[in-house]
Amino acid sequence: MQTNDKQNNSTQKDLIVEFFTKHPNRDIKHPEIVDWVSTTYKERTGKVFRDPDREIRKLAQSGFLVKIAKGIYKYDPEKASKRDLEDFTPAQKEKILTRDDYKCVICGKGKKEGVDLHVDHIKPKDLGGEATIENGQTLCAQHNFMKKNLKQTETGKKMFIRLYELAKNENNEALEKFCTDVLETYEKHDINGHIVWDK
Structure with missing residues (x-):
């Protein structure tokens, strides 16, 4: 069988x-x-x-x-x-890690915090993303996992919603305005409308 x-x-x-x-x-x-x-x-x-x-x-x-x-x-x-060539070479990985200061570009954690770091395609391979330095970024294991399970724009929107809510709670008007501008850009371009932002 x-x-x-x-x-x-x-x-x-x-x-x-x-x-x-x-x-x-x-x-x-x-x-x-x-x-x-x-x-x-x-x-x-x-x-x-x-x-x-x-x-x-x-x-x-x-x-x-x-x-x-x-x-x-x-x-x-x-x-x-060329699909086998779409993985980063060890030399490319080193350049990307060095450029990003060996820190996750989302949360800022890195080797000092004992975090596993991954070199990730910004535009995923299955969407035609190539293994170039410009298309590479350093992510911690947690954010790499999140990106693979949520699209990167979704991860970003959720992060800005959390930051917006924190800014409101702390009465940080400058940060609240910044997050509002970013989240309104998501709405303007109809990106990730299924993720609700409560203004």
């Missing part, structure tokens, strides 16, 4: 790869991908493709696909062939 599951997953992944390699350099919406792979899988195997979303996400996370926006993916042959 386990062998069959592995074969099915392999076949499903191969089918998605086949679809994208036939449509290179085109932004493709999720329904088009799912409809084609589901229909083709049924025609070829007589079985139902249960979870195409998972295989698509895995291909994006591995760097084979570029996630353009929510539910939109692209296969860029040039990027796919």
Whole structure:
């Protein structure tokens, strides 16, 4: 049974790869991908493709696909062939850590506090982010974990909401105004509207 599951997953992944390699350099919406792979899988195997979303996400996370926006993916042959080069080299990591003074760019904690530091892609690899010094940043393990589970803009908005609330409680008008300006910019550009800011 386990062998069959592995074969099915392999076949499903191969089918998605086949679809994208036939449509290179085109932004493709999720329904088009799912409809084609589901229909083709049924025609070829007589079985139902249960979870195409998972295989698509895995291909994006591995760097084979570029996630353009929510539910939109692209296969860029040039990027796919270079995906192994998208990790930072030891020399790049050292330059980024040195530039950031061996401290997390979010909380400021670093080696002195005994914090594990990670070199992170600002624009994630699965969104086409490259391994360049400019696209690198130092994060502590906690904030790197948060960024991976929340988009970076979400992490930032939550941080500014907490800072805004603290400034209000402390009657720090300058800091409150600064946070208000930042949070209103989020609203102006309709970024992370699902995270509620109580003014």
